[in-house]
Amino acid sequence: MPPHYRFRYTGIRVRDLDASVWFYREALGMELVWRGPVESTSGEVALLRTPGTSHQLELSHYPSGSGLPPPYREGDELDHLAFGVEDVFRAVDELRGRGVRVRVDPPGTGGIVRAFVLDPDGIWVELVADPATPAT
Amino acid sequence: MPPHYRFRYTGIRVRDLDASVWFYREALGMELVWRGPVESTSGEVALLRTPGTSHQLELSHYPSGSGLPPPYREGDELDHLAFGVEDVFRAVDELRGRGVRVRVDPPGTGGIVRAFVLDPDGIWVELVADPATPAT
Numbered sequence: 655m656p657p658h659y660r661f662r663y664t665g666i667r668v669r670d671l672d673a674s675v676w677f678y679r680e681a682l683g684m685e686l687v688w689r690g691p692v693e694s695t696s697g698e699v700a701l702l703r704t705p706g707t708s709h710q711l712e713l714s715h716y717p718s719g720s721g722l723p724p725p726y727r728e729g730d731e732l733d734h735l736a737f738g739v740e741d742v743f744r745a746v747d748e749l750r751g752r753g754v755r756v757r758v759d760p761p762g763t764g765g766i767v768r769a770f771v772l773d774p775d776g777i778w779v780e781l782v783a784d785p786a787t788p789a790t
Numbered sequence: 791m792p793p794h795y796r797f798r799y800t801g802i803r804v805r806d807l808d809a810s811v812w813f814y815r816e817a818l819g820m821e822l823v824w825r826g827p828v829e830s831t832s833g834e835v836a837l838l839r840t841p842g843t844s845h846q847l848e849l850s851h852y853p854s855g856s857g858l859p860p861p862y863r864e865g866d867e868l869d870h871l872a873f874g875v876e877d878v879f880r881a882v883d884e885l886r887g888r889g890v891r892v893r894v895d896p897p898g899t900g901g902i903v904r905a906f907v908l909d910p911d912g913i914w915v916e917l918v919a920d921p922a923t924p925a926t
Contacts, residue, residue, distance in 0.1 A: 657881045661840045664800040665869035694899045704797045709845030732868035733801035745793045763830045
């Protein structure tokens with residue numbers, strides 16, 4: 655029988671850790687689980703999660719010129735990160751008012767109401783109508 | 791008060807949906823939640839998750855020449871995806887035996903036992919010692 659695996663977190667690289675922590679914590683309501691230096695990379699890491707959930711988002715900042723992490727093939731493998739929110743229209747208005755860049759306004763295409771905004775590094779963040787997310 | 795958001799899934803692009811579904815389902819033990827065509831992109835999507843958890847991994851395949859999704863700035867924003875597993879050494883042996891490419895053997899660097907393998911598209915997948923993951 656093969657080992658049991660658990661999908662624990664998604665790690666993205668960021669250019670400015672303060673800007674990214676602001677975006678995911680202050681704009682998208684995640685809580686900061688831990689932030690601190692990483693000796694092996696001479697960099698700094700922040701771990702965040704939506705309160706009450708377990709999957710974490712790891713933001714890694716590597717100092718320029720550190721030679722770390724190992725060479726990585728550039729590509730467009732990261733398609734997007736998705737957040738549920740009850741009212742996508744209101745969420746986009748609120749984020750736009752805080753200076754967040756909006757790439758696709760709701761309702762978007764397809765049958766589900768959705769929108770796309772950009773994180774500080776230009777990563778596409780999908781906002782999707784999610785009845786399970788409490789109204790505010 | 792700002793809206794409440796919930797981090798729901800991580801979406802990656804894949805070149806060969808069958809190969810990627812094999813990797814995440816057969817090799818890393820995720821369960822297939824849904825797989826089917828996406829009319830708006832003429833592509834196909836698979837949603838997976840570790841059994842008993844809620845955060846999903848979305849694998850998106852876009853047909854070549856479709857012109858979709860919209861232009862996306864290439865980069866190396868996706869650092870890695872992380873899976874917990876009780877015995878990292880055994881997991882790496884098992885995956886290597888199934889043809890999975892291993893990039894960093896355990897114990898790796900730092901105080902925590904970890905390793906890195908590659909998914910079919912070369913995305914770095916971290917395996918990290920996770921006492922919460924049941925032994926097999």
